[in-house]
Amino acid sequence: xxxxxxxLVSLVDCPSSGYDLAKKFDGSVGxxxxxxxxxxxxxxxxxxxxxxxxxEVIAQESRPDKKLFTVSGLGKQxxxxxxxxPCEINVTKDELMVKVFAGHLVPQDVxxxxxxxxxxxxxxxxxxxxxxxxxxxxxxxxxxxxQKFQYLTLRRGIRLEQDWLDWCQEAIExxxxxxxxxxxxx
Amino acid sequence: xxxxxxxLVSLVDCPSSGYDLAKKFDGSVGxxxxxxxxxxxxxxxxxxxxxxxxxEVIAQESRPDKKLFTVSGLGKQxxxxxxxxPCEINVTKDELMVKVFAGHLVPQDVxxxxxxxxxxxxxxxxxxxxxxxxxxxxxxxxxxxxQKFQYLTLRRGIRLEQDWLDWCQEAIExxxxxxxxxxxxx
DNA sequence: CGCCCCATGTAAGCAGTTACATGATTAC
DNA sequence: GTAATCATGTAACTGCTTACATGGGGCG
Numbered sequence: 275x276x277x278x279x280x281x282l283v284s285l286v287d288c289p290s291s292g293y294d295l296a297k298k299f300d301g302s303v304g305x306x307x308x309x310x311x312x313x314x315x316x317x318x319x320x321x322x323x324x325x326x327x328x329x330e331v332i333a334q335e336s337r338p339d340k341k342l343f344t345v346s347g348l349g350k351q352x353x354x355x356x357x358x359x360p361c362e363i364n365v366t367k368d369e370l371m372v373k374v375f376a377g378h379l380v381p382q383d384v385x386x387x388x389x390x391x392x393x394x395x396x397x398x399x400x401x402x403x404x405x406x407x408x409x410x411x412x413x414x415x416x417x418x419x420x421q422k423f424q425y426l427t428l429r430r431g432i433r434l435e436q437d438w439l440d441w442c443q444e445a446i447e448x449x450x451x452x453x454x455x456x457x458x459x460x
Numbered sequence: 461x462x463x464x465x466x467x468l469v470s471l472v473d474c475p476s477s478g479y480d481l482a483k484k485f486d487g488s489v490g491x492x493x494x495x496x497x498x499x500x501x502x503x504x505x506x507x508x509x510x511x512x513x514x515x516e517v518i519a520q521e522s523r524p525d526k527k528l529f530t531v532s533g534l535g536k537q538x539x540x541x542x543x544x545x546p547c548e549i550n551v552t553k554d555e556l557m558v559k560v561f562a563g564h565l566v567p568q569d570v571x572x573x574x575x576x577x578x579x580x581x582x583x584x585x586x587x588x589x590x591x592x593x594x595x596x597x598x599x600x601x602x603x604x605x606x607q608k609f610q611y612l613t614l615r616r617g618i619r620l621e622q623d624w625l626d627w628c629q630e631a632i633e634x635x636x637x638x639x640x641x642x643x644x645x646x
Numbered sequence: 647c648g649c650c651c652c653a654t655g656t657a658a659g660c661a662g663t664t665a666c667a668t669g670a671t672t673a674c
Numbered sequence: 675g676t677a678a679t680c681a682t683g684t685a686a687c688t689g690c691t692t693a694c695a696t697g698g699g700g701c702g
Contacts, residue, residue, distance in 0.1 A: 279555075310690075310691070334653095338653045358566060361555045366550060368493070372489070375492075380543050395549050419564055426635075430557060453608075497683090498683085
């Protein structure tokens, strides 16, 4: 499992509290790994037990205290080893595809509506990614070493969303092609 | 949750035993929904309790008996309602992206190797999909109504794999661009 | 006054994974 | 004779989700 590693990666990027992490897992790292705050707090305890992260309690005025977590030397070592271990393709569970697969069970406009609904969701997400690209990666010829890697993950997201839009287009077109040459009962 | 629905969709397509389903979830429906045989058997019991599927025991010679499951009227109704309920974008958990995000922690060739490894995996999967396209959907102008929908899911897969290959290409290129204009310490 | 934000947690329940179990048949 | 295929399951464990809990501060 690699929620542990997703958290380590996030902490290496920037030391954070559990609360901060929960927010980051709702953006940036969260674009390719999701976790709720409950998962995160539990995992942070485990990571502390393993000695992969260190905690420092930060007292705050007019705010609850927070624990700031940083990746330890051991944790960084573990991360490096994990990155070097080849991994499999991520598994997908795509509800929309399950629906489309059984699309013949419902009136065609039901499926078309659902595809259009998803087109809008993917459009919005694409726009979100493009905004990040414009804000943080506008000078693409001069990316710092670390930025290159983060930019690549963003590019993956942009591509994915764009490709979804293309598929939606293709799908609506195919569904509206006249169904020629069916051996219809006469 | 929709393992239940993935199973219903699979059964509507073709009445099957738990064992058959487990195999199907290793191909066809399994390209966008995965489940082990244990999950499937458990879910089949639940679906039977709900009355969404009917079981018929088939005695076989020289083989263990098997239970053949078919979707009941109630199950079909439920499926239709489920398809009509708008759903969210599927969540992704992409280990490779987590690794790439923290790519600066390891020597560059480690990341390049991992990207190349994934390029090969996606190439193989693309080929698998293209074979299915050639075998079952060669006559694309004359698809039956149901086939259109299944073809669309295949197209989604083909696009996804192709897009992965394009990203891998792009990634390797970006990583090998000379890092110009870094304010390097002199 | 009520709601949202900050910050961390417990508890219960469901989903998913891994290992183990059985027992006959067929293929090498 | 050893392994794979057919066919179905139990048990234990880990991971994930949902709900609930606390308590101060800021905002409208």
